[in-house]
């Protein structure tokens with residue numbers, strides 16, 4: 472019914488999407504807690520301590536579930552993608568080992584120390600623990616993204632790798648780390664984590680304010696959330712722009728770029744014969760941007776679209792002129808370079824996911840800026856108007872959607888390659904995995920993820936509903952002496 476490649480890809484996508492619900496959640500929340508505890512260290516005000524302890528509880532939940540999903544993610548390589556693992560083993564071994572040995576250990580050790588040493592260490596040392604958890608989780612993301620960046624942009628042979636017996640072998644660890652793609656991705660993913668942290672704080676607080684639960688506490692959290700959200704959003708727009716413009720170059724992934732913009736044909740006339748990227752960049756034509764579009768992927772055609780002049784030139788080159796290569800031109804170049812194949816990715820998916828991600832960025836900016844203005848001394852509408860509390864509460868779910876859209880673009884846009892220019896996805900699958908086993912493991916994973924997700928939501932809701940005072944106020948000691956009547960009191 473389903474072919475092996477589709478099932479294996481579906482499973483990888485499902486696992487990645489689910490795992491990536493928790494990655495920015497944990498990084499973002501640990502940063503939030505580090506900021507809140509930093510305020511406590513600086514001011515000595517117990518209110519900040521309560522903030523750090525309370526949001527720290529939600530951070531711990533995300534770490535617990537996130538780690539489980541990460542392990543399942545790694546299983547995939549051995550189970551479904553063993554040819555791929557053999558192919559890139561010499562390259563991936565180093566960054567993934569550093570991730571596990573250094574970053575993950577750092578993160579988990581200091582997380583444990585942070586959890587168990589409240590009031591047992593000096594304030595400064597305790598704060599250092601959570602800072603190291605944040606640094607550790609960010610380093611962990613860096614090593615994974617260095618590996619992912621190699622798949623997106625392995626660069627020319629001789630820089631990062633050399634081919635030995637048909638396999639890439641690591642030539643320079645320094646060049647692997649210096650891959651610009653890794654740093655663009657890293658900046659964008661960390662920005663996404665900061666957005667997630669800020670939005671979780673603001674959004675969860677908004678729901679509690681609607682319930683009139685511990686109003687003063689959640690007003691404080693909500694304002695901090697808006698500030699963090701705005702900073703993260705500005706970073707994500709800047710880093711997204713860098714990524715976008717890097718993709719366009721012929722030695723990167725111009726096909727992904729053209730698909731994200733839904734352009735089959737060149738937009739504007741290139742100079743000379745358009746062989747070089749600079750022929751497009753220096754063209755005096757202006758390129759129109761397709762705001763909304765529908766496509767016939769089989770016939771490689773845009774069926775209908777709303778086009779706005781100049782915008783694509785401005786987005787691509789930050790100037791009103793400049794042409795952009797369409798997918799048909801890029802496909803011709805790829806056929807010449809790599810041989811006959813279908814190099815078109817899933818255009819509709821890329822086009823719309825890009826718009827969802829970018830629109831989410833605009834929404835975060837709006838909510839963040841209004842949030843900062845509307846929770847200050849002069850205006851307080853964000854706290855008081857139910858409409859804005861609902862807007863903030865519902866925007867809480869949008870980072871999950873934006874992150875999923877982002878990864879779909881990154882990974883679907885690279886197809887048909889598993890490692891760009893080196894190995895195709897269809898050649899990367901385990902030779903003896905069957906569709907039956909894939910179907911079963913897909914169902915099992917789906918059920919597992921749904922259960923884990925459900926448990927996570929319930930636990931977070933429970934913590935939020937209990938609120939900080941109930942969770943951390945000292946409970947009166949009840950006697951457990953069976954001869955005392957209090958031992959049987961249920962009041």
Ligand code: HEM
Pocket residue numbers: 623655656657659660662663666707708710711712714715718727828829830831832835870873874875876877878880881882884
């Ligand atoms: C206008 C704003 C944005 C632009 C121009 C933009 C641009 C991009 C581009 C071009 C990619 C693909 C990179 C590649 O394959 O090399 C990407 C991926 C991604 N985006 Fe965005 N993005 C924007 C906003 C956001 C927002 C607001 C979020 C999340 C809150 C987000 C999350 C992601 C994620 C998680 C990925 C996958 C990881 C990566 O490749 O960096 N993006 N973005």
